Amino acid sequence: MKPVIILKNITKIYQSGELSFRALKNINLTINEGDFTAITGASGSGKSTLMNIIGLLDIPTSGTFLLDNVETSKLNDNQLAKLRNQKIGFIFQSFNLLPRTSAIDNVALPLIYAKIEKYERLEKAKISLDLVGLSDKLKSHPNQLSGGQQQRVAIARALVTNPQILLADEPTGNLDSKSGFEIMQIFKRLNKEGKTIIMITHEPEIAKHAKKIITIKDGDIL
Numbered sequence: 001m002k003p004v005i006i007l008k009n010i011t012k013i014y015q016s017g018e019l020s021f022r023a024l025k026n027i028n029l030t031i032n033e034g035d036f037t038a039i040t041g042a043s044g045s046g047k048s049t050l051m052n053i054i055g056l057l058d059i060p061t062s063g064t065f066l067l068d069n070v071e072t073s074k075l076n077d078n079q080l081a082k083l084r085n086q087k088i089g090f091i092f093q094s095f096n097l098l099p100r101t102s103a104i105d106n107v108a109l110p111l112i113y114a115k116i117e118k119y120e121r122l123e124k125a126k127i128s129l130d131l132v133g134l135s136d137k138l139k140s141h142p143n144q145l146s147g148g149q150q151q152r153v154a155i156a157r158a159l160v161t162n163p164q165i166l167l168a169d170e171p172t173g174n175l176d177s178k179s180g181f182e183i184m185q186i187f188k189r190l191n192k193e194g195k196t197i198i199m200i201t202h203e204p205e206i207a208k209h210a211k212k213i214i215t216i217k218d219g220d221i222l
């Protein structure tokens, strides 16, 4: 099995003025290609902090993070942004779609940053929306879609750059149990097709869909 994420002795200290808070304490974690891992833990335990580091949205205070064999601490901001765009698709609890923008344009957005021509952007966005069963909603705006459908648009957007890794922070947190279950079926299918998935959730019913469950307590992996 090929490791895609290796965290060695990762510590994160948030500093605000005189106050410092150790949100992650010497985390050691390896995620292999094809894993589907759920991260659970109480509110404030450090789940999002860990996710933001894995997603290159934040940098650790100390420790080593290898993403697909790249030592990330050696990269500058531009290189980090490029690696993030290539390797990682993000899915959030609150969908984070642009409100006055159609589903297809929301999904095509990451391809603008990847400098892909408009025609190809729309073709790829269509394929991506088809993967989540929304071929009939290309022109719909977020306020014309149900919560579950909006989250499927967000998944299509995460998939459109064909990233190796999907990171989801409470992807079902705003959904009823039926829509949440549907999102898990999509995740399981994507995982079978080869995506490595890391998902934060505090719901045991959702976590059990993953192949592996990791629990964080006070910044430590249990």
Ligand SMILES: Nc1ncnc2c1ncn2[C@@H]1O[C@H](COP(=O)(O)OP(=O)(O)OP(=O)(O)O)[C@@H](O)[C@H]1O
Residues within 6 Å of the ligand: 014, 015, 016, 021, 023, 041, 042, 043, 044, 045, 046, 047, 048, 049, 050, 202
């Ligand atoms: N920017 C910050 N400055 C200072 N402390 C922070 C900052 N961000 C997070 N923290 C603290 O770090 C700890 C971990 O926060 P984090 O957001 O990772 O928790 P979480 O496990 O994702 O919680 P939740 O389930 O509520 O989303 C918390 O105690 C939080 O107060």
Ligand SMILES: [Mg+2]
Residues within 6 Å of the ligand: 047, 048, 049
């Ligand atoms: Mg969180």
